Amino acid sequence: MSLFGRKKSPAAQTKKSNIPDGLWIKCKGCNDTLYTKKLDENGKVCPKCGFHYPLRAFERIDITVDKGTFEEINAGLRSIDSLDFFDSKKYEHRIKQAEEKTKMKEAVITGTAQIEKIKIALGVMDFSFMGGSMGSVVGEKITRLIEFAADEDLPVVIFSTSGGARMQESTLSLMQMAKTSAALARLSEKGLFYISVLADPTTGGTTASFASLGDIIIAEPGALIGFAGPRVIKQTIQQELPSGFQRSEFLLEHGLIDIIVKREDLRKTIASILKFAVK
Numbered sequence: 187m188s189l190f191g192r193k194k195s196p197a198a199q200t201k202k203s204n205i206p207d208g209l210w211i212k213c214k215g216c217n218d219t220l221y222t223k224k225l226d227e228n229g230k231v232c233p234k235c236g237f238h239y240p241l242r243a244f245e246r247i248d249i250t251v252d253k254g255t256f257e258e259i260n261a262g263l264r265s266i267d268s269l270d271f272f273d274s275k276k277y278e279h280r281i282k283q284a285e286e287k288t289k290m291k292e293a294v295i296t297g298t299a300q301i302e303k304i305k306i307a308l309g310v311m312d313f314s315f316m317g318g319s320m321g322s323v324v325g326e327k328i329t330r331l332i333e334f335a336a337d338e339d340l341p342v343v344i345f346s347t348s349g350g351a352r353m354q355e356s357t358l359s360l361m362q363m364a365k366t367s368a369a370l371a372r373l374s375e376k377g378l379f380y381i382s383v384l385a386d387p388t389t390g391g392t393t394a395s396f397a398s399l400g401d402i403i404i405a406e407p408g409a410l411i412g413f414a415g416p417r418v419i420k421q422t423i424q425q426e427l428p429s430g431f432q433r434s435e436f437l438l439e440h441g442l443i444d445i446i447v448k449r450e451d452l453r454k455t456i457a458s459i460l461k462f463a464v465k
């Protein structure tokens with residue numbers, strides 16, 4: 187059955203069965219049918235309406251830095267289940283599942299790279315790994331990256347996308363907010379520059395720490411950025427929320443971010459900011 191319960195013609199049914207799953211998707215922005223190959227070629231941005239789809243960390247690195255310049259650091263750090271936590275599954279089991287699904291060890295990749303020949307310390311989060319949640323290892327990798335940058339006199343660029351602190355690590359994950367923020371304070375004391383780029387969605391403890399502490403805060407168009415989600419806020423304050431609440435455009439208007447940059451212009455924009463800011 188298709189839209190409004192109309193039966194499809196036999197021709198349409200045959201056509202559908204010839205298309206492998208995942209070759210076409212319905213755009214979340216404009217509802218149009220998109221050929222996924224075209225979407226991939228366009229940096230996962232809808233060519234029709236400009237809706238920005240999530241990028242995996244390795245895809246982000248690929249379109250952002252000079253070819254072949256990325257060198258990963260602290261690649262081997264892996265979370266342990268120090269609280270022996272379980273909800274419907276054991277946390278240890280969730281970590282293993284996330285590793286298998288994403289082929290990553292954690293929700294962030296860190297390292298050094300060059301953008302238009304300027305060397306940077308780079309951190310890129312990946313929402314596919316447990317919703318980009320910040321546990322001890324994400325916090326530790328971000329902190330070590332910032333400390334490395336402070337030692338090596340490098341500017342820092344971090345792409346965030348996160349559901350917030352990792353609940354399976356309880357207070358240990360909340361402590362990462364203070365740890366990453368303190369490392370950034372030391373970076374700032376050294377006069378080194380930090381660009382924070384926010385992709386859809388960036389929420390919770392990540393927003394409440396390093397993602398909001400950039401010298402320049404860039405957001406992709408239409409990204410959900412906030413601490414608590416709109417539903418929770420609406421229930422708490424018992425009021426209707428303004429339209430576009432917590433989206434990049436609303437936050438730019440209210441001064442929480444500095445600039446909205448389309449994905450296709452990000453590399454160029456980051457390079458120009460670095461050229462201006464880095465001596």
Ligand SMILES: [Zn+2]
Binds near residue numbers: 213214216233234235
């Ligand atoms: Zn679209």
